[in-house]
Amino acid sequence: MQDNELLEKITQVLLQCKRSKDDNQLIDYQSTTELTEILDLNKQSTQDWEQLFIWIQKYIDYSPNTSHISFANRMWSGANAPSILGEVVAALTNTSACTFESAPVATLMETYMLEQMLNCVGFKQGEGQMTTGSSNANMIAMMVARNQALKDVKKQGLFNQIPLFAFISQDAHYSLDKAANILGIGVEHLIKVPTTKNGEMDISALDKSIHKIQKNGGMVFFVCATLGTTVRGAYDNIEKLIMLKNKHHFWLHGDGAWGGAAVMSPILKAKFLSGIEKLDSFTMDFHKMLGSSLMCNFLLLNHKNLLSYTCADGDNSYIFRDNKVDLGVTSLQCGRRVDSLKWFLDWKFYSKQGFSDKVENYYQLAKFAEGFINSSSELEMMAKRNSFNVCFRFKAQESNIFNKNLRNKLLKDEQSLLAFAYIREKFVFRLLISNININQVNIIALLNRLIKTGKALQNNV
Ligand SMILES: Cc1ncc(COP(=O)(O)O)c(C=O)c1O
Numbered sequence: 001m002q003d004n005e006l007l008e009k010i011t012q013v014l015l016q017c018k019r020s021k022d023d024n025q026l027i028d029y030q031s032t033t034e035l036t037e038i039l040d041l042n043k044q045s046t047q048d049w050e051q052l053f054i055w056i057q058k059y060i061d062y063s064p065n066t067s068h069i070s071f072a073n074r075m076w077s078g079a080n081a082p083s084i085l086g087e088v089v090a091a092l093t094n095t096s097a098c099t100f101e102s103a104p105v106a107t108l109m110e111t112y113m114l115e116q117m118l119n120c121v122g123f124k125q126g127e128g129q130m131t132t133g134s135s136n137a138n139m140i141a142m143m144v145a146r147n148q149a150l151k152d153v154k155k156q157g158l159f160n161q162i163p164l165f166a167f168i169s170q171d172a173h174y175s176l177d178k179a180a181n182i183l184g185i186g187v188e189h190l191i192k193v194p195t196t197k198n199g200e201m202d203i204s205a206l207d208k209s210i211h212k213i214q215k216n217g218g219m220v221f222f223v224c225a226t227l228g229t230t231v232r233g234a235y236d237n238i239e240k241l242i243m244l245k246n247k248h249h250f251w252l253h254g255d256g257a258w259g260g261a262a263v264m265s266p267i268l269k270a271k272f273l274s275g276i277e278k279l280d281s282f283t284m285d286f287h288k289m290l291g292s293s294l295m296c297n298f299l300l301l302n303h304k305n306l307l308s309y310t311c312a313d314g315d316n317s318y319i320f321r322d323n324k325v326d327l328g329v330t331s332l333q334c335g336r337r338v339d340s341l342k343w344f345l346d347w348k349f350y351s352k353q354g355f356s357d358k359v360e361n362y363y364q365l366a367k368f369a370e371g372f373i374n375s376s377s378e379l380e381m382m383a384k385r386n387s388f389n390v391c392f393r394f395k396a397q398e399s400n401i402f403n404k405n406l407r408n409k410l411l412k413d414e415q416s417l418l419a420f421a422y423i424r425e426k427f428v429f430r431l432l433i434s435n436i437n438i439n440q441v442n443i444i445a446l447l448n449r450l451i452k453t454g455k456a457l458q459n460n461v
Pocket residue numbers: 075132133134135136172173175226228229230255256257258285297
């Protein structure tokens with residue numbers, strides 16, 4: 001196929017994607033076995049464009065419509081239009097954002113955007129980088145902290161060193177466990193601090209635990225404040241953690257993958273993120289609540305030159321030309337996807353004010369959903385709403401099994417794709433509002449549909 005013909009085909013596919021979104025169907029649900037048969041992945045298709053477009057059509061037909069208002073399954077939903085444009089152009093121009101030479105515009109855009117974020121967060125003398133997501137950013141933050149705590153670790157590894165310990169709340173994200181594993185800290189050296197009733201890290205329990213570790217000869221090098229926990233949306237108290245940091249001198253990182261978006265709104269920043277400018281590092285996903293197309297993440301340090309101290313290594317003379325400008329120098333990757341173009345376009349299109357309006361609206365909608373649930377005789381809240389997360393269930397006997405069946409029925413009936421989680425082993429629906437098109441009417445419709453299906457299930461209809 002000639003280039004122009006291919007581009008025309010791509011345009012048709014884009015229109016087709018748009019049309020299938022407009023059809024307003026959430027999903028054409030197929031079981032794994034059925035879908036495997038439909039896809040016929042073993043089929044030969046060497047030089048066969050027609051077959052490739054058949055697979056593309058199937059991809060579109062059988063993927064959930066994540067822009068649909070009943071797709072309430074994740075921390076994101078659909079994507080902002082400017083970021084989609086940026087993604088398409090990044091794919092068509094296909095380059096790596098590791099050097100200025102190979103990606104001059106992306107390099108300047110990323111540098112510009114990181115400065116904007118340092119400003120939003122209030123890190124006056126900081127630095128940062130885009131990473132592949134908050135899991136990775138959490139690990140890099142832990143790595144920087146490890147290499148600051150033990151100055152020889154880069155040369156000697158962890159052999160014959162004082163044992164290191166890191167602390168997170170028991171509701172923190174599992175990526176921290178992975179980080180402890182990857183970095184040689186050991187998952188048993190990642191201490192999970194109990195939470196209060198609301199799901200925040202219990203600071204006095206943390207203090208006690210730190211004393212115990214120190215008394216036994218361990219070094220406390222890293223504490224992660226979760227700023228919006230994955231299930232309950234709780235924010236660990238930064239100000240109280242800063243007081244402990246001043247006492248014990250650990251690195252204090254803020255995992256704002258989901259709830260960090262509150263930084264865009266002066267009101268919500270003051271409410272949830274007071275003291276954020278005193279953290280040592282902070283990460284946040286623009287691809288979650290703020291709606292940029294996946295993946296779009298940044299990590300910021302409230303320090304200068306630590307990323308290169310920690311991450312730059314080996315003989316890279318074949319690739320880098322200017323260590324001050326080439327972004328790959330401080331990255332753990334060599335090739336780097338261009339994520340800055342879509343980020344920049346979103347930022348310019350919506351501005352900080354637009355993102356602030358967005359998060360404030362989601363916050364109000366979460367409050368509204370909580371009110372609806374509390375006034376319903378069929379539903380019950382399963383945790384006090386802290387911020388953006390609404391955890392609830394349908395009241396029933398054998399509640400866990402019933403609610404799981406209810407969720408599966410809603411999916412198989414192609415009505416809604418709802419997130420679920422467990423709080424103290426109890427099944428909960430986890431409603432996270434992150435769809436720009438959702439409003440109170442849609443929330444009522446979504447919850448009413450759940451109630452109607454739940455009642456039918458109870459009556460075996
Ligand atoms: C609190 C928290 N941290 C980290 C992550 C991981 O983020 P990512 O998917 O960008 O790796 C998540 C994902 O849900 C999260 O909720």
